[in-house]
Structures are given as C-alpha cells and as structure tokens.
Amino acid sequence: MSRPRLLAVASLALAAAVWTAGPGRQGALAEDGPPAAAPRPAGDDVWEYQARVICDWPKLPAFEVDGKAVGGEWAVVAVLGAGEDPAEALAFAARGASAEKQAKAYWVAPDAETQARAVAAQVAGMSGAVAPQVGAALGYTSPAGIRVDIALRPAVLVVSPDGAVVQAHFPGSAWNPDHVAWALRSMLRLEAQARGEFRLPSAIVPKPRPDFQGALACAACHRSEFKDWLMTPHSAALEDLVVIRRDTDDGCIGCHVVGWQQEGGYSDRRAHRPLADVQCESCHQPSRTHAGAGRTTQAQYLATCAPCHTTNFSLFSDFGAAMRFVAHPQRAAAEFVKFDDRTRLIGKLKDQMYREACGKSEYVGSAACTPCHQEVHPQWAGTDHARAFRSLPPAGRTDPECLACHTTGHGHKGGFQSEEATPGRDHVGCESCHGPGKKHVEAQSVAERKATVFSFDEKCPTCVVQRICLSCHEPRKRPCRDDARDTPFELVPMMEKVRHRTK
Ligand code: HEC
Ligand code: HEC
Ligand code: HEC
Ligand code: HEC
Ligand code: HEC
Ligand code: HEC
Ligand code: HEC
Ligand code: HEC
Numbered sequence: 001m002s003r004p005r006l007l008a009v010a011s012l013a014l015a016a017a018v019w020t021a022g023p024g025r026q027g028a029l030a031e032d033g034p035p036a037a038a039p040r041p042a043g044d045d046v047w048e049y050q051a052r053v054i055c056d057w058p059k060l061p062a063f064e065v066d067g068k069a070v071g072g073e074w075a076v077v078a079v080l081g082a083g084e085d086p087a088e089a090l091a092f093a094a095r096g097a098s099a100e101k102q103a104k105a106y107w108v109a110p111d112a113e114t115q116a117r118a119v120a121a122q123v124a125g126m127s128g129a130v131a132p133q134v135g136a137a138l139g140y141t142s143p144a145g146i147r148v149d150i151a152l153r154p155a156v157l158v159v160s161p162d163g164a165v166v167q168a169h170f171p172g173s174a175w176n177p178d179h180v181a182w183a184l185r186s187m188l189r190l191e192a193q194a195r196g197e198f199r200l201p202s203a204i205v206p207k208p209r210p211d212f213q214g215a216l217a218c219a220a221c222h223r224s225e226f227k228d229w230l231m232t233p234h235s236a237a238l239e240d241l242v243v244i245r246r247d248t249d250d251g252c253i254g255c256h257v258v259g260w261q262q263e264g265g266y267s268d269r270r271a272h273r274p275l276a277d278v279q280c281e282s283c284h285q286p287s288r289t290h291a292g293a294g295r296t297t298q299a300q301y302l303a304t305c306a307p308c309h310t311t312n313f314s315l316f317s318d319f320g321a322a323m324r325f326v327a328h329p330q331r332a333a334a335e336f337v338k339f340d341d342r343t344r345l346i347g348k349l350k351d352q353m354y355r356e357a358c359g360k361s362e363y364v365g366s367a368a369c370t371p372c373h374q375e376v377h378p379q380w381a382g383t384d385h386a387r388a389f390r391s392l393p394p395a396g397r398t399d400p401e402c403l404a405c406h407t408t409g410h411g412h413k414g415g416f417q418s419e420e421a422t423p424g425r426d427h428v429g430c431e432s433c434h435g436p437g438k439k440h441v442e443a444q445s446v447a448e449r450k451a452t453v454f455s456f457d458e459k460c461p462t463c464v465v466q467r468i469c470l471s472c473h474e475p476r477k478r479p480c481r482d483d484a485r486d487t488p489f490e491l492v493p494m495m496e497k498v499r500h501r502t503k
Pocket of ligand 2: 036229278
C-alpha cells in the first residue's frame, strides 16, 4: 500500500493510527493498521493535509525549516523539489503574493543546486530563499505529538507572521494562485477586524460560475463554514466508498461526490480529489452562489437534498429536520474545533441522527410483532440474535455495557430493563433493526405503518442497512471479543444468515 508520500509520520505508533483512521473507516478498518480494503491513495493524504492546515490554524505550531521556525510577516513560500525545474512553483508563489503588498514571496531549496537554479530563474517578485538558505527538513509537530514532515514537493505554502501554515498548495490539488490571494485578503481582514480597525481591506466576492471548485477554494474566505462542513458526514462521503472498494462504481459515485457528470465536476479520484465527497457546491450551486440579489431560498436548499437522499439510499425523508445536522450546525463553535476531532464529531452526528429517528416512538418487544408478521418470527427465532441475552454470562445480564448490544432498546423508552419488567425485549429483537415499534403497531393505515418503521426492503444494503448492523457489529465497539483477532464485519454473507424475506 502506498504509505503517505506527503506525510511521513514518524514514531508513536498510536498517534500514527489516529492520523490514518479517517471518519469513514469504522468497521472495515483492521484494528491496528491500514484499512483492510483499498489502499489509501496519496491524493487523499494531500487533501487531508490541506484540510488540516485550514482547520487547525492558528493553533498549528510554527512551520519549521531544519528545526527553525520561520515567520515575522505574511509570506508565500515556494517549497522546491530537488532536481526539478523551480520555475512553476516560483511563478505561482510570486503571483499569489503579488495581490497583497504586505505579503512577501520566498522559496526553500532542498540543496545547493536547486538553490542556484532558483536564483538563476530570476522570477520577478520573489524575495529570495528563507534563512537558512537551504532547508532539507520541513514540517511541524502537531499538538497530539505527531511529527508531520512535508515531503511532497513542490509545494506552495501561505505562512502567517507567527509562522503557522495557513494554506497549502500542491500540483494537481487546488494549485491555483487565486486561492492564495483570497486567503491573504481574508486573513488581513480578520487581522484588521481583531485590531478593531475601521477601514477593513474590502472583501472580494467571487462571481457565480458554471463549474465546480471544491471546498478548499471556498475555505480561503469561508473558514468557519469549511470547518463546520468537515465535521459532517458529507465530508467523508467518498471515503466511505473507498473503505468498501466501491469508489469507482458508477452506480455509487454520483451521490458521494460533487458535480458528477456535470461541467467541471468530479470524474475520477486521481484527477479530482478536491471534488470528492459531498461538498459545498452540492448544496450551494455555483451558478446561484454569489449572485447578489438572487440569494438561495430555503426551498431551493431543500430541493438540492432530494436527488441524493432518495428513499432507497436514505433512512430519512424529512429534509427540513435533517438540515440542522448539516447546514452549519457547528458554525458558531467552529473556532474551537480541531481536525483531530473530526472522526468523533462525525460519529456523534450520525448517532444523534439515528437516535432522533428512534426517539419518535417507543419499544414494545418482538412478541408484539408476531400477530401480523407470523412468517417472519420463526425465521428470526432461528438466528443467534434471538438468544443474544442468554449468551451473556450472569454478570453481563445486569451490565449496561453488555445490554446495549445484547438486548432491544436498552436505555430507551420502552426498551429492555429486566426480563420480568420488559418481557420480549431481551435478545436482539425486531426493533433492534426496525426501530421502536409502538407507533407502527398502533397505526391506523398502511401509509402510517410504513412511515413509522425502518423498512429496508428496497434499500441499498451497503448504504443504509450497514449502519444498523455496525451499530453493534463494529469490531472496535465490542468489549466481548478479543478485537485483535477480529475480522471486519462482512455485510453480504452476514446478511444472508439473518435474512427473512417473505415477499
Ligand atoms: C441516489 C444517491 C446515492 C447512491 C446512488 C448511492 N448512495 Fe450511498 N448514500 C447516499 C445517502 C443519501 C447516504 C446517507 C444515508 C442516509 O441519509 O441515511 C448514503 C450513505 C452511504 C454510506 C454510509 C452509511 C453509513 O451508515 O454511514 C455508504 C457506505 C454508502 N452510502 C455506500 C454506497 C454504495 C456502496 C453505493 C452503490 C451501490 C451507494 N452508496 C450509492 C446516497 C447514495
Ligand atoms: C448539506 C448542504 C450544505 C453544504 C454541504 C454546505 N452548506 Fe453552506 N449552507 C447551507 C444552507 C442550507 C445554508 C443556509 C442556512 C444557514 O445559514 O445556516 C448555508 C449557509 C451558508 C453560508 C452563509 C450564507 C448566509 O446567507 O449567511 C455560507 C457562506 C456557506 N453556507 C458556505 C458553505 C461552504 C463554504 C461550504 C463548504 C465548505 C458549505 N457551505 C457547505 C447548506 C450547505
Ligand atoms: C474570495 C473570497 C470568497 C470565496 C473564495 C468564496 N466566497 Fe462565498 N462569499 C464571499 C463573500 C465576501 C460573501 C458575502 C457577499 C454577500 O453577502 O453577498 C460570500 C457569500 C457567500 C454565500 C451567501 C450568499 C449567497 O450568494 O448565497 C454563500 C452561500 C457562499 N458565499 C458560498 C461560497 C462557496 C460554496 C464557495 C466556494 C465554491 C465560496 N463561497 C467561495 C467570499 C468568497
Ligand atoms: C450529492 C449528494 C448529496 C446532497 C446534495 C446532499 N446529501 Fe446529505 N448525504 C449524502 C451522502 C452520500 C451522505 C452519507 C455520507 C457518509 O456518511 O458517507 C449524506 C449524509 C447526510 C446526513 C447524515 C445522515 C446520517 O444519518 O448519517 C444528513 C443529515 C444529510 N446528509 C442531510 C442532507 C441535507 C439536509 C441535504 C440538503 C440540504 C443534503 N444532505 C444534501 C449525499 C448528499
Ligand atoms: C397490527 C398489525 C401489525 C403489527 C402488530 C406489526 N406490523 Fe409491521 N406491518 C404491518 C402492515 C400492515 C405493514 C405494511 C405491509 C405492506 O407493505 O403492505 C407492515 C410493515 C412492516 C414493515 C415494512 C415492510 C414494508 O413493506 O415496508 C416492517 C419492517 C415491519 N412491519 C416490522 C414490524 C415490527 C418490527 C413490528 C413489531 C414491533 C410490527 N411490524 C408489528 C402490520 C403490523
Ligand atoms: C442490537 C445489536 C445488533 C444489531 C443491530 C445487529 N446485530 Fe447481529 N448480533 C448481535 C449480537 C449480540 C450477536 C451475538 C448473539 C449471540 O450469539 O448471542 C449477533 C450475531 C449475529 C450473527 C451470527 C454471528 C455469526 O458470526 O454468524 C449474524 C450473522 C449477525 N449478527 C448479522 C447481523 C446483521 C446482518 C445485522 C444488520 C442487518 C445485525 N446483525 C444487526 C447484535 C446485533
Ligand atoms: C457493541 C456491541 C456489543 C457490546 C457492547 C457487547 N457485545 Fe457481546 N457480542 C456482540 C456481537 C455483535 C456479537 C456476535 C458477533 C461475533 O461473534 O463476532 C457478540 C457476541 C458475544 C458473545 C458470544 C456469543 C456466542 O455464543 O458466540 C458473548 C459471550 C458476549 N458477546 C458477551 C458480551 C459481554 C459479557 C458484554 C459486556 C461486557 C458484551 N458482550 C458486550 C456485540 C456486543
Ligand atoms: C438483524 C436485523 C433485523 C432483525 C433483528 C429483524 N429484521 Fe426484519 N428486516 C431486516 C432487513 C435488513 C430486511 C430487508 C430484507 C432483505 O433485504 O432481505 C428486513 C425485512 C423485514 C420485513 C419486510 C420484508 C418481508 O419480506 O416481509 C418485515 C415485515 C420484517 N423485516 C419484520 C421483522 C420482524 C417482525 C422481526 C422480528 C421477529 C424482524 N424483522 C427482525 C433486518 C432485521
């Protein structure tokens, strides 16, 4: 597998595991290492680095050249590659910096020969090399103690006066000097604002466009919305396909990226990593955004959800209610959010979503389902789910930790308390998968019945059903097994063992 080219993560095995385990990697991730499924493409590491830089500023420690922090003024630094023609990176940095006169453009050369070539190139607007003139080792040590070395060259970095990397550019990934100019301008605005200055540098408002740019471009000016988005499942949508090796499946990609089969949209991961995942422009259509008077209305936003959140591929259909989970719920707190919080916050949001859906009813127990679903009951009774409580050792039968997965609805309204108090709610019952059933049982019409139960019949099993199963089967969540020996949950064969289709 191609280990990160960009980020050589040294020592600290534990810290390295935190770094590589992205939000979509639950379930399919082998316990102590890289994902069991597809290798992680280098483009993902570049993207992750770029996103981390934007997210963690200004809390990132100072950028170092050969162990020495650089800084003092706003700078655009061209990090040159050994033996490569420096002209393109130098021109990029000079152009990016030229937009704001407070900013200087420098370069860092890896060796004397490249240094000589950079001097000879005589690119206008470059202020020379950062001292020390030749720097081989670039990087920083993150607050979590992870040493991050910037090994991929060339790169163009925007560095703040206190030495923090604010934005990073690599060929093939948002390599656009306009982004540098935008970032500088919006940073200078923030600084002026913090000083309480009356005359702020004017904001640049881009023009509506026919094509897609990706979230990194938006982040130059909308940092808090970017951070907020990073903490939602949308930002990991393609990663979730990579884990199960479906990221090149035409039947899957469309809803997991931005601008699929549209002008300037995503077509493949190598060329378009910045456009992978469900991004800003999935909801903020480029032609409508920044159009001044023609602001996007709530109804227009709601209409953008429907093509992706279809009944087959989504557990919910009330987009208005779903909106508050994804339309910048954490914007106000964005300043305090760090990149390392991402996995946890995305997981929390998904759990919250699921719990909210379940919270709309109460558990009644599997016996209540039998009268109307007689054919299903015996099939379920023949599976291990129907003896999950009995499998527990005596101590486990009162341990809330065990009860969460070995009974039905423990800790929720009407859910398992004890065998006597809540009969039929021991074991992994019907409602463990189909959701609490009170409203469904009491429903007056077929339509109401359908709306009050999680129905998986027509649903994509790898998309929606997976979540239900993994809520208990994810190896790392289970205290009852020696996780080191655990194999990842394989949905298709496991599904065959518990299937109870009657139609
Ligand atoms: C029509 C749009 C669409 C298509 C096509 C699509 N998905 Fe999804 N997918 C979604 C949506 C929407 C969600 C979010 C689930 C929800 O809303 O409950 C999702 C979620 C997922 C998840 C995350 C599940 C979780 O529990 O976190 C996986 C994995 C996934 N899809 C895999 C696939 C695979 C594999 C395919 C191809 C067979 C596919 N998707 C095709 C729209 C789609
Ligand atoms: C799931 C859809 C969705 C995604 C993805 C999304 N947004 Fe939004 N965004 C919304 C909605 C809906 C609103 C309006 C409601 C609000 O202000 O909270 C909004 C509001 C905004 C606003 C403020 C508009 C105003 O009038 O105050 C900005 C700026 C913005 N988004 C930028 C972004 C950026 C940048 C990204 C990507 C990093 C992004 N959004 C991703 C749905 C989305
Ligand atoms: C160069 C800076 C800059 C960049 C880059 C930028 N914006 Fe904006 N954006 C602004 C400014 C300034 C405003 C406020 C203008 C206003 O109030 O109409 C704004 C307003 C918005 C709004 C609210 C008003 C509207 O038109 O809906 C949304 C949504 C938005 N931007 C989304 C995005 C998205 C998505 C991207 C990336 C594709 C992006 N922006 C890139 C500067 C930028
Ligand atoms: C381009 C397709 C697309 C669009 C447009 C889109 N989504 Fe999504 N959405 C997804 C996918 C795919 C996921 C699953 C991401 C994952 O977990 O891998 C998802 C996940 C979610 C989730 C988390 C669901 C959960 O249970 O984990 C919510 C909430 C959500 N979307 C709401 C919305 C809303 C509201 C809109 C409209 C404003 C919207 N989405 C627009 C594709 C889309
Ligand atoms: C009073 C009768 C009744 C009881 C009790 C009942 N159901 Fe149903 N259930 C129905 C009917 C009727 C339908 C709709 C069947 C159809 O699709 O035509 C249905 C549909 C379903 C579906 C969705 C199938 C589909 O076609 O969408 C699921 C899943 C389900 N029930 C599970 C349960 C569970 C779990 C319980 C126990 C908590 C339960 N039911 C109790 C009558 C009942
Ligand atoms: C509420 C938690 C929970 C949910 C949800 C759940 N399971 Fe299970 N599952 C268990 C427990 C606990 C056992 C072990 C029962 C025992 O042996 O006592 C189990 C056992 C199994 C087994 C038998 C063990 C084996 O390796 O053969 C299969 C197959 C299985 N589950 C598949 C699924 C599938 C597929 C889904 C999703 C459709 C699912 N489960 C959802 C908790 C759950
Ligand atoms: C996160 C969900 C989860 C929690 C929490 C959990 N289990 Fe389990 N347990 C499972 C699943 C899923 C299986 C079956 C899957 C498998 O065998 O791989 C299982 C299987 C078992 C088995 C083996 C059953 C058999 O006959 O093969 C025993 C015993 C067990 N669990 C005991 C416990 C005890 C004791 C606790 C509390 C300390 C506990 N479990 C907590 C999900 C969980
Ligand atoms: C481990 C999770 C799980 C449990 C437990 C479970 N189901 Fe299901 N159920 C599913 C899935 C997944 C489907 C979709 C069927 C498929 O894809 O084969 C389904 C389908 C159904 C259907 C519609 C399909 C049909 O052919 O009628 C009904 C009704 C149903 N289940 C009722 C029940 C009842 C009643 C129980 C308890 C006796 C139960 N389920 C227990 C996961 C579960």
